[in-house]
Amino acid sequence: MKPPPFYYAAPATVSEALSLLSEHRESEPRVLAGGQSLVPLMNFRLAHPTHVIDLNKVTELSFLRSDDGRLTIGAMTRQAVLERSAEVRLGAPLLAEAAGMIAHEPIRHRGTVGGSIAHADPAAELPAVALAMDAELVAASGRGERVIPATEFFLGPFTTALEPDEVLTEVRLPAAPGTGYAFVEFSRTHGNFALVGVAALLELDGDRIGRAALALCGAGPCALRVTEAERLLAGASPDGDAIGEAAEVAAAGLTPSSDAHASGEFKLRLTRIYVQRALETALARAQDRR
Amino acid sequence: MPETPMSPTPMSQRHRITVTVNGQSHEREVESRRLLVDFLRDDLHLKGAHIGCEHGVCGTCTVLCNGESIRSCITFAVQADGAEITTVEALASGAVLHPLQEAFWEKQGLQCGFCTPGMLLRAYEMLQRDPDPDAATVREGIASNLCRCTGYQFIVDAVLDGAERMRAGASAAAASGSAETVDS
Ligand SMILES: Cc1cc2nc3c(=O)[nH]c(=O)nc-3n(C[C@H](O)[C@H](O)[C@H](O)COP(=O)(O)OP(=O)(O)OC[C@H]3O[C@@H](n4cnc5c(N)ncnc54)[C@H](O)[C@@H]3O)c2cc1C
Ligand code: FES
Ligand code: FES
Numbered sequence: 001m002k003p004p005p006f007y008y009a010a011p012a013t014v015s016e017a018l019s020l021l022s023e024h025r026e027s028e029p030r031v032l033a034g035g036q037s038l039v040p041l042m043n044f045r046l047a048h049p050t051h052v053i054d055l056n057k058v059t060e061l062s063f064l065r066s067d068d069g070r071l072t073i074g075a076m077t078r079q080a081v082l083e084r085s086a087e088v089r090l091g092a093p094l095l096a097e098a099a100g101m102i103a104h105e106p107i108r109h110r111g112t113v114g115g116s117i118a119h120a121d122p123a124a125e126l127p128a129v130a131l132a133m134d135a136e137l138v139a140a141s142g143r144g145e146r147v148i149p150a151t152e153f154f155l156g157p158f159t160t161a162l163e164p165d166e167v168l169t170e171v172r173l174p175a176a177p178g179t180g181y182a183f184v185e186f187s188r189t190h191g192n193f194a195l196v197g198v199a200a201l202l203e204l205d206g207d208r209i210g211r212a213a214l215a216l217c218g219a220g221p222c223a224l225r226v227t228e229a230e231r232l233l234a235g236a237s238p239d240g241d242a243i244g245e246a247a248e249v250a251a252a253g254l255t256p257s258s259d260a261h262a263s264g265e266f267k268l269r270l271t272r273i274y275v276q277r278a279l280e281t282a283l284a285r286a287q288d289r290r
Numbered sequence: 291m292p293e294t295p296m297s298p299t300p301m302s303q304r305h306r307i308t309v310t311v312n313g314q315s316h317e318r319e320v321e322s323r324r325l326l327v328d329f330l331r332d333d334l335h336l337k338g339a340h341i342g343c344e345h346g347v348c349g350t351c352t353v354l355c356n357g358e359s360i361r362s363c364i365t366f367a368v369q370a371d372g373a374e375i376t377t378v379e380a381l382a383s384g385a386v387l388h389p390l391q392e393a394f395w396e397k398q399g400l401q402c403g404f405c406t407p408g409m410l411l412r413a414y415e416m417l418q419r420d421p422d423p424d425a426a427t428v429r430e431g432i433a434s435n436l437c438r439c440t441g442y443q444f445i446v447d448a449v450l451d452g453a454e455r456m457r458a459g460a461s462a463a464a465a466s467g468s469a470e471t472v473d474s
Contacts, residue, residue, distance in 0.1 A: 008322035039364035040345035104434030
């Protein structure tokens, strides 16, 4: 199908975009980024915004900056840039690994970092990465700018802490030198949305596990952090069965929904197995990196 | 930036765009909701890009936008203002097929042909970056595009054969000192 008619504007700056959003707030304007989720929804007429504000000409939102290992990524940075960037591979290898699993390259050529995070598909990779990395998400509106911790950003399926007049402008990732990382996922076919995905970060402290961060996608109503499993890992010996126990704890209490692709029970089983794999890989990489 | 910001009805808001398609510049007026694939097929009468799923899944609408493959069914024409678009029509010159097309012909890299324009452009893009890929790389690369007929094996064979032809063409051109490249 084709979308119904809509007003379209392509501002060149963030401030122009923000004034358009506030000027037309009665009409509930929609921001257009890569369009790789929004336009399919519009073609299906599941979304029918009457006002579309296209951010593709806002060049100031398309950047990658790294200072002291701390990465800042503009919201309009294409997903394809992540996997090709040496800065990302070095500063946020978890993000580089996850980016390669988003859809296929032609989608990643247009799909953006900010779009994926703002869209908040429960099965999307980047929200889980943002959570595991303790990302800070910067939102701008006519009222100013605020910084939202990733842990307070994802509220439910396709629901975030962003207000209707806010634009996500950048994603800030803290430096994590020497940390082992892994993003693993199970999907039915190559390049499809994952049934379950796991982002893991693991630091060693002497011969013990120091800090661990673990986030899931596909296993709940939105991406989520599994802090109980993280606590269990902190201080544990990597040689024992801490990882196996953490995988059990991570899955306990989750009730993933059944859908056309898999039963909730199967997703739970996947969660256990993939948490285990993610932690094992992250541990091996942490040991390698010393 | 469109000239008619928020006119009385969204229908009446039209945008004058200039798009370079296969090296030729086109100026047209489009509605906001005009999809790039419909612009190419219906306004420019370039029927190469096909329409399959219309939601980004199948890849038969693939075109190159400033050299990168995109789905033209989930991009609006107004967003292509100022861009360079390449469609499958750019590959052959007149009746002479591009080496990649010859390879598809000879290796039977198609049956019904519905996926072929997208497959060709995706393969072409891949070979620009990596002129000598192995079968696994080709398989991974074309995984973005669906084919309901061939089972993909013949397409992988065709892309590998096409790569060889393109490399041979490139080195022959270099040997003869010609500035002409095979992909022109
Ligand atoms: C075939 C196919 C397969 C896919 N597979 C995957 C996959 O495996 N994993 C995955 O994660 N994704 C997948 N995607 C989705 C893809 O990653 C999208 O690019 C992403 O979900 C949305 O990003 P976008 O830039 O395209 O945003 P858009 O589609 O333009 O926007 C999505 C939503 O976010 C809002 N938005 C966008 N940017 C901002 C901003 N800066 N501030 C505020 N709001 C904003 C929009 O208003 C809209 O509501 C797939 C898409 C397709 C078509
Ligand atoms: S028609 Fe565009 S991806 Fe299927
Ligand atoms: S040849 Fe028929 S879809 Fe590929």
